[in-house]
Amino acid sequence: MQKNGLLALIFHTLVVAFVLAPLVVICIVAFTPENTLTLPTTSFSLRWFKAVFAHPDFVASFWNSIWVATLSATIAVVFSVPAGLAIDRFAFPGRDALNVLFLSPLIIPSLVLGVALLRLFALLGVQGSFAWLVLSHAIIVTPYVLRLVLSALTGFDRSAEQAARTLGASQWTVFRRVTAPLILPGITGGWLLAFINSFDELTMSIFVTSPSTVTLPVRMYMYATESIDPMMAAVSALMIALTACAMLILDRAFGLDRVLIGKG
Template sequence: MNRNGLFALVFHSLFSVFLAAPLVIVCLVAFTPDNMLSVPTLHFSVRWFVALFNDNGFVTAFCNSMGLATLAATGAALLGVPAALGLLRYSFPGRAALNGLLLSPLMIPPVVLGVALLRLFNEFGVNGSFTSLVLAHVMLIFPYSLRLIMASMVSLSREPEHAAMSLGASAWTTFRRITLPALLPGILGGWVLAFASSFDELTATIFLASPATLTLPVRIYMSMTETVDPMVAAVAVVIIVITVGLMFVLDRLVGLDKVLMGKN
C-alpha cells in the first residue's frame, strides 16, 4: 500500500519550504550591498563578510564561543558517562531523585539559573571569568549529553562484557575495550547537542559574561540593541556553514542516525 499520496507529498513539501525559507532569506540578506536588511535583487556583495572578519569584537566573541562550547560539551560528556552508568546499572536510595536533579536544568528557566549562578560566583569572586562560564555551561547542557548516553546504554547488550570478564578481563579493560566503544555513538550525539546548546546559549550567559568573555550570542544581542545591519545575517551564514560542515563530517565518519539517536 502506497502511503505517500498526493496530500502527504504536498504537506511535506510545504512543511520543508516553511522550515527552509527563513534560512534562505537570511543567506540572501547576508549578500546585500545595502546598509539595511534587504534581499538583493540586482547586485550581490560580500562587503558584510569582509566587515565581519575585520570586526575584532565579533571575531573574539566567536573564538570565545567555540572554545567555551568545546570545553563545556567535553566536560558534560566526561561527566555523563559515569552518571549514566550509575543511574542505569546500580540501584541505590535516591536514584530517582538524583536523576531528576541532574535533568533539572531543562525545567528551570535560564534566567533563573543565570541569576542564581551570578550570586554564587560572586560569593567566590570568580564571576565574569572564563572558568565560571565553562562551569555554568556544563551544568546547563549536561542533561542533553546524559539523556543520549543513557539512551545508548539502554540498548547496549551486556553479553560481550560478561564474556570478556569471564575470560579474565578486568573491569577497567572491559569498560575501555567493549563498553566505551559501544557507547561512542551516544557520546558523540550528546556532545554535538551539548555543543550546539552551549554555543547558542544567551539568557544565562548575559548574567555571567564580562567584556573579556563575551560570547557570540551575547555579542549579536548587544549589536542588535544598537543597530540592525546585514552583518548579523553574515554571522548567521557563517554559523550555518559550520553547522552543515559538522553534520557532513559526522555523517561520513559515524552516521547521523547513530549520532543523533544514540544507536549502536
C-alpha cells in the first residue's frame, strides 16, 4: 500500500509539474531584459512590463477585455439563474431541450460559432458593434454559469423557503433573502469562470471584433504575427496574475471547494 501511495504521489506531482511548467517559464521569461525570448536569463528586469503599459493598443485592448468579460459574465448570470431554477424545480415540456440549448456552446467549436456569428452580424448589419461582441461572449460563457447554478441547486433544502412563504414572504422576497444567498457560491463561481473564459477567448473573438473593439487575446495574436519578443510573455504573465488573484479572492470569500461543488 505504501508503494502504491508513493507511486500515486509521484504520478500526480509529475502531472502538476507538466501543467505548471509552461506558466512558470512564461513568468520567468517576462522578467528578462533581453530582446528575445531566452531562458535562462542573466538578470531580471521590469523592462517589458513597462513596455506593455506604455503600449496604447495593449492598454485599450485590456480595458476592452475587462468590460466585455464583466458584462458578458453578468448577462450570463441574469439568464442562467432563472433558467437553472426552472430546469431544476419544474417539469415542463421542453425542459431537456432548454437545458441542451443553454449548454450547446460547449460542444460547438469556437471556430464554427465565430463564422456563424460573423455571418449573422453581417446579415443584421451590426459588424463591429461592442454590444454584439458582448452578446457573443455571453453566449459562450453561459454554460459555465448554468452548470454551477444547477450544481448549487442539487440537493437544495427548500425548508427555509417554505418557512419564509408560511410567514407571508413574497416569491421575490424568498428568492432575494433565502434562495439567492444559499446558492451565492455557485452563482459567484459561475460568474468568475465566465469572466475568465470571456477574458481569454480568442478564436471566436477574431471573427466578431472590429478595430475599435479588439480584445486583449486578439491583440496578442495580432502582435505575435508581426513580432515575437518578451512583451508577449509580460502580457501573458499579467493575465496569469489576474486569473490567480481572482481565484484567490473567490477562495477567501467563499472557499473554492464550496464554489466548485456548488454548495452554499
